Amino acid sequence: MHFSIPETEVRSDENGSTYVAYNIHVNGVLHCRVRYSQLLGLHEQIKKEYGNNVVPAFPPKKIFTLTPAEVDQRREQLEKYMQAVRQDPILGSSEMFNSFLRKAQQETQQIPTEEVQLEIYLSNGQKVQIDILTSDQTEDVLEAVASNLDLPDELVGYFSLFLVQERGDGGCTYVRKLQEFELPYVSVTSLHSPDYRIVLRKSYWDTAYDSDVMDNRVGLNLLYAQTVSDIERGWILVNKDQHRQLKSLQEKGSKKEFIRLAQTLKYYGYIKFDPCITDFPEKGCHVIVGAGNNELNFHVKLPNEQMKEGSFKVTRMRCWRVTSSQVPVANGTANTSSSTKCDVKLELAFEYLMSKDRLQWVTITSQQAIMMSICLQSMVDELMVKKSGGSIKKQMQKKRLNGPVHRSDSQQAVKSPPLLDSPDPSREQVVKLSTKLSSVSLRGLSSSNSANDISGNDFHGNYAFEGIGDDDL
Template identity: 90%
Template sequence: MHFSIPETEVRSDENGSTYVAYNIHVNGVLHCRVRYSQLLGLHEQIKKEYGNNVVPAFPPKKIFTLTPAEVDQRREQLEKYMQAVRQDPILGSSEMFNSFLRKAQQETQQIPTEEVQLEIYLSNGQKVKVNILTSDQTEDVLEVRMLFCTHTFHLVSHSLVQTSLTSHGAPDVRKLQEFELPYVSITSLHSPDYRIVLRKSYWDTAYDSDVMDDRMGLNLLYAQTVSEIERGWILVNKEQHRQLKSLQEKGSKKEFIRLAQTLKYYGYIKFDPCITDFPEKGCHVIVGAGNNELNFHVKLPNDQMKEGSFKVTRMRCWRVTSSQVPVANGTANPSSPSKCDVKLELAFEYLMSKDRLQWVTITSPQAIMMSICLQSMVDELMVKKSGGSIKKMQKKRLNGTFQRSDSQQTVKSPPLLDSPDPSREQVVKLSTKLSSVSLRGLSSSNSASDISGNEFHGNYAFEGIGDDDL
């Protein structure tokens, strides 16, 4: 997760006294406003619980009123502090830190604790409702929804999805975190274009079998698979489409999913078209995340289309950066202040060959989500490498008792697949290779074979992988 404090505000308290509020953003969206004294209180609690040696440096108190320059300096210091705490595996996952952020989020949005109905969607657009408290955290809401399917509970998650795009577009997806309140998060966006969607929360398709062992889990995975085929995320030729439709008509959901697992880009998330500097500056690219890689469909300046993959095991590190880009304000007065857009970039350092590292940059409004995908893939790989279980990593302890309500509605099957869009069938065939990353021409083949270049088998893999620059 990308924590930042890009701005401050001068606000008034209930007594009329003014104070500086620090706006904490998560993934580029305002999460909460806090005072310096609140963060200092959190810091003191963390010190008391974990000791001085674990806690990162905190900006000191000042006797006199801060100048604007000092306020900005403190803002930068607090931003680094929040990033350091979040990235620490112990502090960042502590209930102390997460409960602080949840409380601050609720106070910032001024939403009282009360019982409400929260709408949760499936990938096929079906809507279910759950009765929750506005102060219920993500885990609590997920428990209510998944109370009667314990296998699925550990392998699914809520995602906040922007749904205003076309049916074949790539929605803006992010996973709801343990430090936020789902009802407050969705309400604070003040937009009908966002909804909470239930999706699987793992990358290794081997876990599909665990999900399919449960009836509700099977329906959830089936709905998501159908949706991703219709959206064009999973490539399907005419014969495969015919087989899938036949399985749908028979109601053979497991067989439908197993066939889909053999198709190209099953389990990938696709992002909106964006810009990359690989293999040349200014190339248009569609990025997909899945199978422990970032997949590129690149349009070169000469209009050739090529495809290639960057394995996360060959990424030394990555970073997300943001900058302000002026945009024309449409006024005739050149002296008028211009508005600015935020430009986001994901850059990763990649092992192109045994002795050659190269930075690759993607310019996209969804750069933070791409970074989150990379981190979650690495986390999953590291757990498996250490002999652990991804289910144990994701498992949350079930707390409390919940009443079964209309949240346990039957998950309906999605409609039958439409005929494949012929415009999605790729017909260009090229074979140019660039370094050890193969950018091959797009074809109508749906082979799921690995398209990355020569695999490097040294101990370099996983070295330095992380979000240390985030």
């Protein structure tokens, strides 16, 4: 997650007194407005719970009113503080930090806590309508959807909720995966656009987990609907012969066989991103990026109009970062500060081991840079879980042993007839891998001798290694 505080506002409270509000952006989008005193309160709570030696430095109080320069200095210090807390593996995932952000999000959008109906979309366009509270966090909403669909608790962890924007051409853009620090109802309604919706989609990458999901009828239907949808939108490549086979299996209602055949097709399970810009292999190249199979796949259009394809394996990325910047956009005929506004420019950059002794930074300029980063992180997390002998199912079982899932009465009462029995007929920050992988052997997972791997300008690579550590690089 990319946290920033790019701006401040002077606002008035209920008593008419003015104060400075610090606008916290997450992934380039305004998440909440908070006062210095609120962040100071969070800081004091963190110190009390975790101790002074864990907490990053916090900007001190000032006796006198701050000058504009001092306000901007404090803004920068608070931004660094929020980034440091989020990047800390303990503090960043703590309920204390996440609940603070959820409460601040709700207060900023001025949405009271009340029962509402929320529509969650499935991959084939069907809707699941659930009764929730506006203050329900992402996990609560996901559990409510699972309850509505009769999806077993042990399979809930195989799916996630994604914020998606529908485009005018019939396509869709995956904006981000909803996180534990946000309230889905508030997140989608605050956008004030019918183009945005929340979609349920599988959240794992290893196709071996498909077997767990397909053992359950609802899980099978969800996975089948997603596979059909990905084929229809062109995310999965299908030739004429394969299309005939898939159509035959579809007509027979052979969903498992349909999915198993799809698993053999190119880009099965990938998420495709909107066209964007990269500096590899040359600056300014147009590229379509796909995430899946523990890699970022590139379809690059070179300046000479030649098309090339290659892939960057996550196990060969030393680290990556997401950066945002404010780009002035003219809003009138005169190019003055009063007639301009700023758009957020997002970039994902990763340091890649092109060959045994050569590292190179590759940059992607895309409004979906955060989503790409989330995909990379989840791939790394999944690899680590698998190499340590764990699995998604084991994680969910452990979670249930630690405490029962609490759903509100309204959530428990809402059920609908089974969905997805047939497809819709009307449709045709810097993350260092060295700290994560140095103690984990990735032999066999990091093999990179495919002709589609990228290394230098020839789009080939053949170097493999067991893990990445600072000493190795």
